[in-house]
Amino acid sequence: MSDVELHVKAARQKRSAALDEFEKKRYMVVGDLAIKAVEQAIEALAALDGAHFHLHPRSAHSNRLRWVKERFPLLSKDIDELWGAYGALGYGGIDGERAKKVIDCMERVLGEFESKSSIRFK
Numbered sequence: 001m002s003d004v005e006l007h008v009k010a011a012r013q014k015r016s017a018a019l020d021e022f023e024k025k026r027y028m029v030v031g032d033l034a035i036k037a038v039e040q041a042i043e044a045l046a047a048l049d050g051a052h053f054h055l056h057p058r059s060a061h062s063n064r065l066r067w068v069k070e071r072f073p074l075l076s077k078d079i080d081e082l083w084g085a086y087g088a089l090g091y092g093g094i095d096g097e098r099a100k101k102v103i104d105c106m107e108r109v110l111g112e113f114e115s116k117s118s119i120r121f122k
Contacts, residue, residue: 003052004119007044011037011110011121018106027099031085034106038082041113041121042068048117075112078105 001009018033042064043054051067053060065083069076085102110121 003047004044007040007047008119008121011040011044014040015106015110015121018103022099022103025096027096030099031082031102034085034102035082037106037121038079038109039064041110041119044119044121045071045113045117048119072109072112072116075109078109081105082109 014033014037018030018037021027021029021033043052046053046064046067051063053063053067056063065079068079082102082105085098085105107122114120114122
């Protein structure tokens with residue numbers, strides 16, 4: 001399995017898990033799973049360009065964010081919302097409204113990635 005295929009598979013599974021946990025009202029894990037789904041999608045797209053952020057764990061997060069904001073500037077607000085919700089939902093977030101925002105952001109980001117590439121994350 002290629003790096004791209006591995007990251008796509010992970011993104012799809014994490015997306016599915018985020019949606020499932022949201023339906024079950026397990027809001028505390030929705031942010032984590034949504035972020036992981038988007039991170040894996042970013043890794044898949046970046047791998048098409050030969051970039052592999054996960055190989056350098058200390059800088060992977062900041063490099064992913066920089067990469068996605070440079071290539072998809074219209075997604076900056078959604079990306080910031082996702083990362084901002086991580087702490088809010090994970091550390092005391094029994095907030096279905098915030099979890100819904102996170103799900104919506106994840107879906108918009110993955111949809112935009114799909115529209116600009118040949119990869120399907122949904």
